[in-house]
Amino acid sequence: MLAARTIRTAARINTLTPLILARGLAASHLSSLTDAIKHDHRELETYFSNILNAKDNDTKVRWQNQLVWELSRHAVGEELVVYPAMDKYISNGTAVADKDRAAHQKVKIILQDFQAMDPSDPQFEPTLKTIIADLKQHIQDEELHDIPLLEKALANNLVESAELAKSFERTKMFTPTRSHPAAPNKPPFETAVGLMTAPMDKIRDMFAKFPREDTLGRRVPENAT
Numbered sequence: 772m773l774a775a776r777t778i779r780t781a782a783r784i785n786t787l788t789p790l791i792l793a794r795g796l797a798a799s800h801l802s803s804l805t806d807a808i809k810h811d812h813r814e815l816e817t818y819f820s821n822i823l824n825a826k827d828n829d830t831k832v833r834w835q836n837q838l839v840w841e842l843s844r845h846a847v848g849e850e851l852v853v854y855p856a857m858d859k860y861i862s863n864g865t866a867v868a869d870k871d872r873a874a875h876q877k878v879k880i881i882l883q884d885f886q887a888m889d890p891s892d893p894q895f896e897p898t899l900k901t902i903i904a905d906l907k908q909h910i911q912d913e914e915l916h917d918i919p920l921l922e923k924a925l926a927n928n929l930v931e932s933a934e935l936a937k938s939f940e941r942t943k944m945f946t947p948t949r950s951h952p953a954a955p956n957k958p959p960f961e962t963a964v965g966l967m968t969a970p971m972d973k974i975r976d977m978f979a980k981f982p983r984e985d986t987l988g989r990r991v992p993e994n995a996t
């Protein structure tokens with residue numbers, strides 16, 4: 772029975788992986804890094820609202836899993852692609868990148884608690900609101916200051932900006948989908964730890980509930996039904 776389930780699961784992964792790749796690559800049509808980052812931020816804000824406005828706990832759990840999934844990928848994608856580009860292209864960019872890494876670390880620690888919480892837990896909504904408040908400030912910093920600085924540094928190199936946008940989207944396909952605050956957040960360590968934790972996260976994803984695709988618009992984990 773276990774063997775049959777394993778075979779079915781393997782078959783499911785095999786048939787769905789190209790679909791995930793296609794979705795991820797479809798998202799890479801966003802031509803600049805600013806577009807790609809802002810697009811993710813707006814999605815995350817939608818997921819916050821959907822959790823808070825959900826009428827029942829099952830719906831809350833689905834959007835909770837979606838939020839953790841997307842936020843974890845977004846954070847690691849930035850840490851692997853965007854913040855190293857800040858280090859490289861912005862003068863004094865390391866200070867900017869380190870400030871953003873610290874903001875991520877703060878959110879990751881709370882997100883690790885939140886991802887295991889049931890909506891019936893009295894701390895569920897207060898914890899979510901703490902994440903929203905912390906992330907709101909960080910999103911503002913990125914959109915109004917940090918990413919414009921990077922785009923300005925790349926103003927004469929639009930090809931590199933477009934390449935970074937593509938790398939950001941591609942990297943997110945292979946990164947962890949759960950919060951791992953103990954993992955280092957700078958390459959090359961993030962790469963190695965990320966690749967080790969990502970497969971375990973994908974297995975957890977197979978047993979988690981996600982929003983139905985028709986309620987989402989785009990991009991869902993492989994087991995969303």
Ligand SMILES: [Fe+2]
Binds near residue numbers: 846849871875909913
């Ligand atoms: Fe960020």
Ligand SMILES: [Fe+2]
Binds near residue numbers: 808845849
């Ligand atoms: Fe961001």
